[in-house]
Amino acid sequence: MSESDQRSEEPAAPSPAGTFRRRLSSVRRYTVQQMFRRPEHPWRAAVRFVVSLLAALAMAGIAVSIYPYRTTVANVDIVVSGSVTPAHKGITVDSSLGSLQFRDVTAVPLGLHVTPRIDLDAVREATNGGATFTTDFRSQLEDRIPSMVLHFAGAAIIGLAVGALIGDLLVDGAVSVLANRDPVRSGSRRHRLAATGTLVATSTVLAMVGLAATAGLTYRSDWWQRYAVTGLLADIAATPDKLAALDARDAGAADKVRAVLRLQDALTRPPTSTDTPPTAYNVMLISDVHRRDIYNYLQEYIDANDVRLIINTGDETLVGNTAELTGSYVDSIRRITETTPMIWIKGNHDSGSVARRMADIPGVTVLDQEVVAAMGLQIYGVGDPRTYGAPGDAGSDDVEVVTRVQTEAAVSAVENLNRETYFDLLLAHEPIMADAMATTLGPSVRAVGAGHVHNQNDTADLQSGDRDYIRLIEGTTGLGGLLAQGSTPMEFSILSVGTNCQYTRIIRYALADPALPDLTRGETYGNNSAFDVHYFQPQPIDAERTCSVDDGLGEPVPASATNLTTVQEWSSVELSDDALATPDEITPEPVSTADEAGDASIAATAGDSTPTQATDPSPSSTGTP
Structure with missing residues (x-):
């Protein structure tokens, strides 16, 4: 064969554009096949997801509990803390004199606990303000609701993400101990990082969507129509004449009771939109x-x-x-x-x-x-x-x-x-x-x-x-x-x-x-x-x-x-x-x-x-x- 014939049978040199396309296709195949393909058994993947989701929910509950919301309403300092337990669901107002409890808000076991600081200044505001104090307290508290919701939603999201990551690491640690080897296969570090990120994001999103959907579907707009009162607050509210006797014995304690009673009145007063008739x-x-x-x-x-x-x-x-x-x-x-x-x-x-x-x-x-x-x-x-x-x-x-x-x-x-x-x-x-x-x-x-x-x-x-x-x-x-x-x-x-x-x-x-x-x-x-x-x-x-x-x-x-x-x-x-x-x-x-x-x-x-x-x-x- 002549030299000219050999040159004619040699493949043409690839163009720069064709080389780039082939390399890009190879990178895409690697990304899809390697970074997002789990090299573990399906049951292990399921365990990893369940543990991460449970850890996310637990950490979210801890986050909303340890990160309270603080504000001042009608010159009364209040602290609002959260909880995620069925026994403490709903909205409660807690004081040393007793509790006001709204339990029937939503099916989600989420609790918001309002603790007013009843100091001397608060007592003066409540006792001297009368009906004006009650109206101002309720109005200003309603204005704080959006920022309060954002505060606890942010704490919950952070808790979910951190909890999901901890859950994933716990599964990796368990696999390492039980199998006596590195749970991450050789050459798959990028895969594990991508998979962990995907797992954390998925757990966080699913938990937030699930909780929000359940809360929205089961929310009762008339939750204020059912509440319970306990402690000294109930004793005084049930029989107001006792307050006069308490005043004669301890005027300071009686003023403190009046302050809390005014807060209770602000929180239990029916909305102005209701058409409840006068009591006969x-x-x-x-x-x-x-x-x-x-x-x-x-x-x-x-x-x-x-x-x-x-x-x-x-x-x-x-x-x-x-x-x-x-x-x-x-x-x-x-x-x-x-x-x-x-x-x-x-x-x-x-x-x-x-x-x-x-x-x-x-x-x-x-x-x-x-x-x-x-x-x-x-x-x-x-x-x-x-x-x-x-x-x-x-x-x-x-x-x-x-x-x-x-x-x-x-x-x-x-x-x-x-x-x-x-x-x-x-x-x-x-x-x-x-x-x-x-x-x-x-x-x-x-x-x-x-x-x-x-x-x-x-x-x-x-x-x-x-x-x-x-x-x-x-x-x-x-x-x-x-x-x-x-x-x-x-x-x-x-x-x-x-x-x-x-x-x-x-x-x-x-x-x-x-x-x-x-x-x-x-x-x-x-x-x-x-x-x-x-x-x-x-x-x-x-x-x-x-x-x-x-x-x-x-x-x-x-x-x-x-x-x-x-x-x-x-x-x-x-x-x-x-x-x-x-x-x-x-x-x-x-x-x-x-x-x-x-x-x-x-x-x-x-x-x-x-x-x-x-x-x-x-x-x-x-x-x-």
Whole structure:
């Protein structure tokens, strides 16, 4: 082959542009295949990601906790710290006098804790400023919210990033120790740096997006409508007259209390955009006194809350013996009902003779399948069909028997009703019976009241979108009874009725012992009281309705009477054909189950300790009156 032919077969020299493109393509392949390809098993990669994410969340919680937000609001220095634990979620205002707690803000277990510095200057500002201080404090605190959110969001992001990096390094360290080698393969340093950066960024972004999405989806704009107060703050807020006594004993301490109370007022005042009607009057709900001398103590709460009506859902006695209603005990009830009327229904621990004895007390109205017009409300009450200690089904504690007896009694209690009657409040001692009657009657019931189970129902159960009526289940106002032992709190509630007959708010008290909140017992004062506040959503009632103390309390009439006000006049709800059906066409589906709270302890301890100086006529007097 000639030299010229050989030269013609040699490949042409690559151009500079072609060489650059080939090198660039090689770099891209290396970057994709080497820097972002994990040289480890999928399970190890999954463990690395999970550990990094958990470490990121833990470090974020630490970051928001140790890096507080400090500011001055209305000349009061405050410190806001964060927490990420389910037990401390929501917004709290903490002071040495007690706590104000808003727990129902979002499902995310994030807590913001405001601690005001109540020094001499703050006390002067609060006590001298009056309503102006309250308004200024709330307004300025709202102005600080954007910077507060940015502060804690920044701390959370830094914590997430640092935590994700720590988690990744922990996995590398574990691999190194367990495998006795460098977890980073030879020649893959760039890959590990890129992979670590990707992991940290991904964990941080996913955690932030997940938390923000959950918080946004579960955020409740009406969170301010549910809060709790504890400590000395609750003692004073519940019974304001105590502040005057404290002022006489220690004026400096009283001024400090006033300062914190003004802060509480600023934080719990409803927004100006709400259309909550003025309060016409307040109703006290009590139950399951079980013959404990608590009425003299309740008087100060009646006075402090301007209570105009008391509703008692039964179990006044322990074993249904009228001897339990001693002269002094009846006098303590009479002193209250002389000025504040009481509506009472029989519980399963009350006999027929106990019901008749209660009806003899001036100011006490006993209902049993009767309706009473009370200050603009229409209230229906039914006595309990069971009697504690009675033979047969009437005294049984078996859950199935109790459910059957209560459900049958519920159907019987409504079968003779005027089917167009509208009830503002339906009363039964046991929740299972109240729920069965409300289920049967449908939208003609606005609210039910009951007791029996010795515990108030959860706040979330008070008003639910799953049903039309409000559910008010009261705890034991008698702390489980005269002979009961343990730490059962004394529970009762204050229900506010608006001038348009809407139920606007309920305050639910839980007190450690009625003997403790006494200024002469300084070592216990401030550790006794706690209460929750809940605002109700308006119900669809007639716009022309009015409620007033001036309407007074009428005489009870049988629920089948034709002169009862009809639902069309009392409510904007249009009753369906099902709601107007006869009771046997509807099968009640009780929400609750039978719960004989307290019965076992009473049966075990009553014995000879029960008053026996008089006996009930037997056995017919132990039936329903």
